Amino acid sequence: MTTTAPVLELRGVTKTYRVKQGLFGTPRPLTAVNDVSLTVPRGEVLGLVGESGCGKSTLAKILLGLENPTSGQVLVDGQEIGAQDRMTLARRIQPIFQDPYSSLNPRKSIFDIVSLPLRVHGIGDAASWDKEVRKILDIVGLPARVMNTFPSQMSGGQRQRVAIARALIMKPEIVICDEPTSALDVSVQSQILNLLGDLRREFGLTYLFISHDLAVVEHLATRVAVMYLGRIVEEAEVGGLFDHARHPYTQALLKSVLTPEPGLGVPDTQLGMAYPNPIDPPSGCHFHPRCPRATDFCKKEAPRALPTPLGHVECHLHDPQSPMFIGKEG
Numbered sequence: 639m640t641t642t643a644p645v646l647e648l649r650g651v652t653k654t655y656r657v658k659q660g661l662f663g664t665p666r667p668l669t670a671v672n673d674v675s676l677t678v679p680r681g682e683v684l685g686l687v688g689e690s691g692c693g694k695s696t697l698a699k700i701l702l703g704l705e706n707p708t709s710g711q712v713l714v715d716g717q718e719i720g721a722q723d724r725m726t727l728a729r730r731i732q733p734i735f736q737d738p739y740s741s742l743n744p745r746k747s748i749f750d751i752v753s754l755p756l757r758v759h760g761i762g763d764a765a766s767w768d769k770e771v772r773k774i775l776d777i778v779g780l781p782a783r784v785m786n787t788f789p790s791q792m793s794g795g796q797r798q799r800v801a802i803a804r805a806l807i808m809k810p811e812i813v814i815c816d817e818p819t820s821a822l823d824v825s826v827q828s829q830i831l832n833l834l835g836d837l838r839r840e841f842g843l844t845y846l847f848i849s850h851d852l853a854v855v856e857h858l859a860t861r862v863a864v865m866y867l868g869r870i871v872e873e874a875e876v877g878g879l880f881d882h883a884r885h886p887y888t889q890a891l892l893k894s895v896l897t898p899e900p901g902l903g904v905p906d907t908q909l910g911m912a913y914p915n916p917i918d919p920p921s922g923c924h925f926h927p928r929c930p931r932a933t934d935f936c937k938k939e940a941p942r943a944l945p946t947p948l949g950h951v952e953c954h955l956h957d958p959q960s961p962m963f964i965g966k967e968g
């Protein structure tokens with residue numbers, strides 16, 4: 639059930655690393671996440687999309703308490719993440735990662751893997767761990783007999799079900815799904831996406847669903863945030879974003895997921911040059927060197943975050959105060 643209370647809120651979150659180029663280079667700042675503000679209401683699925691290196695995983699690490707933001711705040715249930723003890727945070731937020739094989743310890747049995755969060759946090763005893771593991775395996779569609787097997791004896795889809803069971807055994811409110819299906823065969827991907835959708839409905843979970851693939855996000859998300867060079871350049875309710883993308887980058891991403899005509903090859907994203915290096919971000923609008931609509935104004939001026947009926951967008955084309963404004967319906 640969807641309510642409007644934000645279970646997750648980011649306020650101006652920025653993460654800057656100091657990066658040395660070459661052996662004797664002076665460390666330079668690299669802003670991986672740049673002034674990100676987002677609100678995720680309880681029960682929603684926020685899809686976070688963008689190309690490799692745009693900052694998706696860094697944002698996930700901040701939400702999981704694995705990295706501290708350089709500035710800004712992350713609030714879970716209205717309380718700052720840093721102020722919550724590890725147990726409370728683990729009960730509230732759990733991750734599911736891309737590659738279930740490398741994220742599951744190959745030397746541990748499925749019982750050990752799935753019960754680990756309970757044991758680490760000292761929740762229950764041996765009898766209750768057995769009961770809880772059987773219950774959660776059943777919920778994710780695995781028979782109890784897999785408890786005594788090892789990850790290497792399972793298929794990729796089964797391993798991802800184990801990773802989901804391990805995340806859910808703590809009964810979290812929020813699940814950070816970082817490319818949870820990209821290591822799986824296409825036929826298995828939709829089974830896992832359907833399972834995640836069912837679990838959300840059944841347990842009222844909130845997801846941050848990270849993917850470079852808009853088609854996968856469309857399947858599950860209720861809202862979508864598009865990330866480019868650390869910034870959220872567009873954010874909207876999913877249907878609105880797919881039907882009426884405002885940012886030229888979102889439009890290019892959408893074009894790239896259209897199914898090509900047989901024999902015509904992969905569709906052209908028309909983005910031209912390679913993704914920029916975040917150590918040397920382009921001036922003005924960071925997207926201008928790849929943008930088919932860019933003018934000299936975009937090279938000089940960074941766009942503002944502008945509210946839209948469904949979310950927000952950062953692009954001069956939609957700013958009534960910019961010389962590039964294309965009108966209200968543009």
Ligand SMILES: Nc1ncnc2c1ncn2[C@@H]1O[C@H](COP(=O)(O)OP(=O)(O)OP(=O)(O)O)[C@@H](O)[C@H]1O
Nearest residue numbers: 655657668670689690691692693694695696697916
């Ligand atoms: N610990 C770190 N130290 C220095 N730079 C880092 C660190 N972690 C990430 N970065 C840099 O921050 C930027 C964002 O990286 P991040 O892994 O968050 O992107 P991503 O969108 O998740 O990419 P991918 O989809 O390839 O995982 C990249 O330029 C990356 O090289």
